[in-house]
Amino acid sequence: MSAAPSASHHHTPWLAYGCLAASMTLVGSYVGLSRTLVAALPVFLLAWLRFGIAAVAMAGWVRRQPGEAALSPHDRKLLFWESFLGNFLFSICMLFGVAATSAVAAGVVMAAIPAAVALMSWAFMGERIGRRVAGGIVCAVAGIGWLALGRSGAHGAGGAGTGDEPLWGYALLLVAVVCEASYVVIGKRLTAQVSPRRISSLINLWGLVLVTPFGAWQAWHFDFAQVSPGTWGLLLFYALAASVVTVWLWMQGLRSVPAPQAGVFSVMLPVAATAVGVLFLGESLGVAQAGALVLALVGLLLATWPNRGTVE
Numbered sequence: 001m002s003a004a005p006s007a008s009h010h011h012t013p014w015l016a017y018g019c020l021a022a023s024m025t026l027v028g029s030y031v032g033l034s035r036t037l038v039a040a041l042p043v044f045l046l047a048w049l050r051f052g053i054a055a056v057a058m059a060g061w062v063r064r065q066p067g068e069a070a071l072s073p074h075d076r077k078l079l080f081w082e083s084f085l086g087n088f089l090f091s092i093c094m095l096f097g098v099a100a101t102s103a104v105a106a107g108v109v110m111a112a113i114p115a116a117v118a119l120m121s122w123a124f125m126g127e128r129i130g131r132r133v134a135g136g137i138v139c140a141v142a143g144i145g146w147l148a149l150g151r152s153g154a155h156g157a158g159g160a161g162t163g164d165e166p167l168w169g170y171a172l173l174l175v176a177v178v179c180e181a182s183y184v185v186i187g188k189r190l191t192a193q194v195s196p197r198r199i200s201s202l203i204n205l206w207g208l209v210l211v212t213p214f215g216a217w218q219a220w221h222f223d224f225a226q227v228s229p230g231t232w233g234l235l236l237f238y239a240l241a242a243s244v245v246t247v248w249l250w251m252q253g254l255r256s257v258p259a260p261q262a263g264v265f266s267v268m269l270p271v272a273a274t275a276v277g278v279l280f281l282g283e284s285l286g287v288a289q290a291g292a293l294v295l296a297l298v299g300l301l302l303a304t305w306p307n308r309g310t311v312e
Contacts, residue, residue, distance in 0.1 A: 019253035020265040023246045028272025030238045031094065031110070033280075037238060038099040040231045045222055047091050048215020049235060051208035054243030061201035068195060078190050079199070083206030086183025087243070091207070093176040100169030109173035110270050115141055116181035117263025124185055129260050132302055136264045139299025146295065180266065187251055188259040196251035204243045267299060 037046055064070065071079070097109075114137045121127040129137075190199050254262055 013253075013256040016253040016256035017265070019249040020257060020262050021268050023249035023253065024265050024268035025272040026241045026246045026249075028269040029276050030241050031098065031269065032273035032276030033234060033238070034095055034098050037231065037234060038095055040227055041235070042218040042222060043092065043095045043099065044211060044214035045218040046095065046235070047088075047211045048208070048219065050091070050239040050242060051087075051204055051211060053236065053239035054204045055201075055208050057240060057244050058197075058201040058204060061197040062205065064198065065195065068198070069193065071194065075190065075193055078186055079194075079202050080206055082183060082186045082190060082199070083203035084210065085179045086186070087203050087207035088210045090176050090179035090183065091242070092211075093172040093179065097169050097172035097176060100166055101173065109170060109177055110180075110266070110273075112141065112174075112177050113180050113266040113269065114263045116177055117184045117266065118260040120181050120185045121188070121259040121263070125188065125259060127258050127260055133258075133261050133264065136299040136302040137260075139295055139302060142295060142299075146291070181263070184250075184254070184263055184266075185259055188254050188262070191251050191255045196248050196255070199251050200244060200247040203247065207243070264299065 041049070118129050118133070118137055122129055187199070194202075250262075253265075
């Protein structure tokens with residue numbers, strides 16, 4: 001299946017770009033804050049509460065709207081895999097990986113998402129990777145890699161990224177990268193037949209079903225009285241951002257943007273995670289880190305700036 005973006009020769013989908021950038025910015029913010037949550041709540045319980053809160057928030061999105069086509073068996077399969085890989089498995093691997101390593105380590109590994117999306121789009125959807133999109137991917141990965149190296153050196157002994165983290169934590173983060181890339185590619189196929197709101201609600205319900213046995217088991221043995229009001233507030237933000245807002249924004253943007261180009265916007269994930277660390281967690285941002293962010297954003301502009309001809 002080849003890409004068929006709605007952008008014409010003289011139209012740049014700025015609204016779609018904005019949706020994609022906002023989605024990945026929110027993802028980065030809750031990835032950065034997730035260490036606070038996993039310190040207070042077991043991982044499966046955290047995921048269960050996230051999907052449960054989102055299910056209540058999106059209850060009105062589940063039903064098929066008037067004029068919307070019924071789900072085909074193929075759509076149902078795609079919705080399951082979209083949820084299993086992009087919701088359930090990504091969340092579990094990301095949360096366990098961040099808990100075992102650091103938010104900085106997550107930023108290092110997540111820098112591979114644009115390249116993974118482009119390669120999977122080429123392999124499974126036959127989408128062409130234009131020169132500018134390829135250049136944007138290179139800049140994005142190089143920028144975030146530079147950022148990670150600069151931050152690791154700045155932490156020094158006892159800080160994040162000192163090399164004391166277990167290898168299995170990095171392996172889980174790498175699996176999360178593959179899951180996120182699969183989420184982008186499968187989502188591109190789904191948006192051709194299903195509305196973004198219905199996709200968001202249905203894959204969240206699948207996530208709730210998949211994690212319920214594990215979450216209920218951990219809830220049975222957990223003392224909820226020890227959770228502070230601030231943690232509950234952060235959990236509410238995490239649930240709404242991760243399952244409702246980011247998914248809807250991402251699916252909305254994917255309707256008008258080819259998957260390889262959309263994947264470049266995942267550079268906003270580690271950028272946002274870094275911003276959360278600086279603004280809310282008291283981490284410093286040096287010259288090298290600022291330069292890396294600039295390089296990453298140059299890559300984003302390179303991939304999205306309009307051409308006189310077709311948008312790559």
